[in-house]
Amino acid sequence: MIRFADLPAEFQAIRDEVFEAITPVMESGQFALGFAVQQFEEDFAAYCRAEHAVGVNSGTSALHLALLAAGIGEGDEVITVSHTFIATIAAIRYTGATPVMVDVDADTYNLDPGRIEEAITPRTRAIIPVHLYGQPVDMDPIMEIARRRGLVVVEDACQAHGAEYKGRRCGSIGDLAAFSFYPGKNLGAFGEAGAVTSNNAEYADKIRSMRHWGQTRRYYHDLPGYNYRMDGLQGAVLSVKLRHIEAWTGQRRERAAWYDELLSDSPFRPPVVQPDVRHVYHRYVVETDEREPLQEWLTQHDIDSGIHYPTPVHLQAVHADLGYSVGDLPVTERAASRVLSLPLAPQHTREEIEAVAACLNAFASRGDA
Numbered sequence: 360m361i362r363f364a365d366l367p368a369e370f371q372a373i374r375d376e377v378f379e380a381i382t383p384v385m386e387s388g389q390f391a392l393g394f395a396v397q398q399f400e401e402d403f404a405a406y407c408r409a410e411h412a413v414g415v416n417s418g419t420s421a422l423h424l425a426l427l428a429a430g431i432g433e434g435d436e437v438i439t440v441s442h443t444f445i446a447t448i449a450a451i452r453y454t455g456a457t458p459v460m461v462d463v464d465a466d467t468y469n470l471d472p473g474r475i476e477e478a479i480t481p482r483t484r485a486i487i488p489v490h491l492y493g494q495p496v497d498m499d500p501i502m503e504i505a506r507r508r509g510l511v512v513v514e515d516a517c518q519a520h521g522a523e524y525k526g527r528r529c530g531s532i533g534d535l536a537a538f539s540f541y542p543g544k545n546l547g548a549f550g551e552a553g554a555v556t557s558n559n560a561e562y563a564d565k566i567r568s569m570r571h572w573g574q575t576r577r578y579y580h581d582l583p584g585y586n587y588r589m590d591g592l593q594g595a596v597l598s599v600k601l602r603h604i605e606a607w608t609g610q611r612r613e614r615a616a617w618y619d620e621l622l623s624d625s626p627f628r629p630p631v632v633q634p635d636v637r638h639v640y641h642r643y644v645v646e647t648d649e650r651e652p653l654q655e656w657l658t659q660h661d662i663d664s665g666i667h668y669p670t671p672v673h674l675q676a677v678h679a680d681l682g683y684s685v686g687d688l689p690v691t692e693r694a695a696s697r698v699l700s701l702p703l704a705p706q707h708t709r710e711e712i713e714a715v716a717a718c719l720n721a722f723a724s725r726g727d728a
């Protein structure tokens with residue numbers, strides 16, 4: 360069986376380091392925030408080349424607090440994509456603002472900057488570009504529009520730890536950025552966690568306060584408060600894993616290059632990578648008009664695959680009140696019916712990647728025999 364990821368194997372490789380890091384947390388009793396979270400925040404800000412990082416309890420909370428810190432709320436509109444994980448839109452709705460979903464680029468599956476101007480209204484306050492699958496969004500035109508129109512940019516970097524756009528790290532380009540450390544992400548906690556990064560000290564201070572019940576000093580609550588703190592144990596685990604992420608990202612990129620080469624004669628379109636970016640391959644996604652039979656074929660051959668995401672957010676029942684219908688975002692809808700994510704993790708061997716590629720190529724030639 361070739362699985363998507365192998366978290367137990369990843370743990371075994373860093374077992375001693377993890378126990379060494381979590382023991383002082385347990386000995387100190389600093390289980391909510393505390394020294395290990397503070398250390399991780401310093402480490403992660405440096406990694407993202409951002410001035411501030413604030414640890415929270417999930418990527419969704421990170422998006423929510425980033426929007427609140429920027430003053431987004433009822434009556435505001437936030438432009439983003441529908442081809443994303445549901446959390447991007449959920450976070451907008453938590454603030455009371457209205458998500459305005461625009462279409463993506465057919466090659467990168469990322470927010471198409473050419474669609475932004477036509478979606479702007481007098482109520483537009485922010486843009487959330489999502490660095491989907493680990494490939495950075497084309498940020499220059501987005502930042503240019505945002506500056507000219509007075510909009511805040513919140514990067515959804517939940518799939519893009521260490522990804523780079525023109526030499527700049529995701530998490531340091533927009534006004535704020537949200538990261539997820541859900542276990543399956545490129546940098547995963549041993550449970551739920553997330554962070555906001557920013558170069559703006561005022562935003563960072565507000566988020567530090569809001570994640571901890573809006574306290575400015577103990578039992579004085581000046582801002583809306585949430586219980587969105589990061590666990591001390593997660594901070595300790597994440598600092599350990601951060602030491603390895605560059606090696607793991609290198610392995611992800613190497614395995615992606617193997618797939619590119621092994622599938623070069625296949626009818627499945629490999630990821631289209633833009634020049635001047637460092638794609639971190641949270642997902643390796645191929646495109647095919649035979650997605651369902653291909654997935655079935657892989658399952659029969661004991662190979663995991665995934666669909667990210669089968670129903671775009673604008674067509675989800677929970678958001679029916681926004682008034683979207685089938686055909687509104689044709690590039691998104693086409694992608695949602697054609698994308699298939701293949702197993703790709705730092706732990707996969709050359710033989711495993713070859714076996715997956717061979718299985719895809721056998722599917723493609725099955726009619727020829």
Ligand SMILES: *Cc1c(COP(=O)(O)O)cnc(C)c1O
Binds near residue numbers: 443446539540
């Ligand atoms: C994972 C993810 C989130 C949410 O992060 P959680 O930690 O699961 O709350 C948001 N946006 C995207 C694009 C994600 O992949």
